[in-house]
Amino acid sequence: MAISAMTNPVLNALLDDVVSTVTSVDQTINQLMATKSALLATASRIADDEPFDSVDSREMSQRAVSTEIAAALRLSDRTIESHMGTAARLQECFPATAASFGAGHISQAHVRVIMDAGDQIEDAESRARFEAIVVARAEAESPNRLRPFAAQTAERFRERSFTERHREARERRATWVRGRDDGMGELVIFGPSTIINAMHDRATQLALAVKAENAKAAKESGHASSDVVADDFADERTLNQLRVDLLADLVLTGTPTGHETEDGLLGEIRAHVDITVPMLTLTDLDEIASPAHLEGIGPIDPATARILTGNASGFDRVLTHPVSGMVLGVDRYRPSAEMRRYLRARDRRCRFPGCRLLARLCDDDHTIDHARGGATSLTNLADFCRRHHVTKHQTPWRVRQLGGGVLEWTSPTGRIYVDRPPGVATHVTIDDVVDRMPSEAPF
Template sequence: MHSKDGPAGRAGSGMGSDGDVDALAALVADAEGAADDARLAQVREVRVLAAAGVLAEKQTAGASERVKAREMALRGIAAELAGVFVATDRTLQRRIDEARDLVDNFPVTMAAWEAGRIVRGHVRVIQEVGCIAPADAREEFERIAIEKCEGETPNRVRDALRMLAERLHPRSFTERHEEAAAGRCVRVQTGPDGMSDLIATLPTVIADGIVDRLTRQAREIITARAHASTPDTRADADGATPDADTTSRDGSSFVDDARTIDQVRADVLSDLLLAGTPALDPTATGDSDGTLGAIRAHVEVAVSALTLMGHDEGPADLTGRSPIDAVTAREFAGNTPSWDRLLTHPVTGTVLECDSYRPTAAMVRLLRARDRHCRFPGCRQPAIRCELDHTIAASDAGATHVCNLANLCKRHHDVKHHTRWHVRQLPGGRPLVAFTIASTAARPPAGRDDEQPPGALSPPPRSGGRLHAPFGSEPPF
């Protein structure tokens, strides 16, 4: 929809003329044609490589040492094709095996790819995740996976497809997780220039919590650094102003701190492991401890009622990012101080409604559960680290209501307000948000995309605007 600036405030936002819109539309049309040509060429290449694998099988039929004979035949064919594809014979042999697996074991996916329903990235994700599903459930997995992929970017559907494949696995996720957890460990991998990688193999929910806590602490330090670098211009009782070079707002040593958030996270992790507390705590005053060490990790888990009651050992969903075992989910549920009951679609798992609707905090929790990530097409920034944006600005009487709010990361929040992209909340009662590029000539008065009351769901885009990369029938997880 519109940005916070009114129609008169867009001169410097890069909106351009309708001629620019037509030029962009032509570029998009050319890109679509190029993408179609590339897709058909990719499909043909996979089928050629799969046929090479079949030829190797035929050449070794009836051989006494069939495994070795097939390997030699495959090496010979790969060496022959390596010159054509300008790659090593080892690379070609691996690609032949992957192509054979795709053509033989994922025929529904190949057909959807050839028909243009999905792209190469979707195919890779389906093939990578689909190996978890048993052979007799593979066709069902492919059918549901393709439906989820349509209209979504590959990375956005990866975790949803993993959850789907895990539920189709003949062994429960809990049982497999218990075996895998026995292999948890910490190791050091030596690198160049006096640096090393400290690698901890941990349950996903623990690893995610560690990164979340480090991120929160790092942001607290960076916020304190920004405050410390701002000079205090208030005059003292004698009318004198403190010297900006010697006085900071909190007198801390963070004035000259130029570390990135990654560097701060690494330093805080080192302090916590070696000394049990951050070496520099910008919240500390005098001899008292600061509050940096009191920051706790936040993780969000969506778990079905059947799993909580022990009637289902299917995996729970860790913020739409990866599955976690049912035992851990129940343990978290037993220790959590607050609950939000989510009504979800029985098949797709789409969050439809939350029964706690209280001002501000409850709405934030509902929107985080609904959106899961920044709503810009393809963005994977978790909602917990996004900004809530009014689709219709509050200054234009936009309501503070879930139908007028969406989680956008800082980058795409700026895109919405300073470029030709605008947010449109889609109709039909689904918790969806799509970005649309609207023609300046088609924009109605007051900067709104339609004449509905503020906060209402908008109708589909008019012919004056082009809906770009809309989401599918459910929010991306």
């Protein structure tokens, strides 16, 4: 069957203009992204020249420059430092790719594919030959189609065998967590593909077995007494939902027998999470109750918070302002411990602009150094992760307390950034609080 062309000449001309303009805009965006990359590479070279008198190492110089740019862009300095390193590597090791990127012929996604495949080619001449082949293909293909071709081409120029590289890659096996919206999160596992696929396959088999068992129970219940309802045995969970539930059950309650100690210590280890729960959430069973807060991640639903709180062996109570969420006090009186609990509740994460590392993993830093007469008091303390604690002391970054836990940071070039404590978010009015407030305060 023949397919006719667009019959409306006006719409045909308009579509042609749209395609041409989108193509031109895309090329301009690629050129701008290439310019940004080149500037970050320049920033990396500036850092290599160690422009600050008070910085005595290349690492600290790179950190000082990356934090300067990150604060101006309101991004993580780790991200910017990584981008600076990638941009410098692009200019130095992949000049043909950088040139095509700068001309707008390929996108940042193409650049990532080429660098990912070519990064392990150690010899500069071999890498240049790899580039000559792959860049030409990149200018005519999508990143997804380019990826397998680039990986295959790179293999031809690799000096080390796949077996040797895999053995080394296994040493980098790891897990990490990513927060998602609506009280959800991801647990990412990086490891040998055989093990990862076997884990997924076993979870699938377990899920299918549970489905079959519940379906069998539901069918048999039809022959049981009239008090038994088949729906009581119905399992409406999807295969994906069952995989997650079963893996969680295995990880949280099972003991890894292959690694267990003689004393059975691994079987006694339980997961640890920190949550902040508004008091009214514990007593108000309405669906609109304020969510609790999983430290370092974000909000979690009130029902989960009540379960965790009810099963906790103990918890620290923190009195907060019912509207602003500002921490007002804590329940125990042991000076040093009380100050630490107060700081954890107030700061909740590293207080360097853009950093989110949990406060319980941070250092208690004296804003004015203790060695220089700084007091060990709440007005002179803040939580910094080790990276930014070192940054404060070994680069030109400076910080001072403005009161109420508010910090003012001054960058190496003199820019000012104010970081406010996040506190505890609430979603109630003062009238709601007055109506629900018990006759006697709990503290």
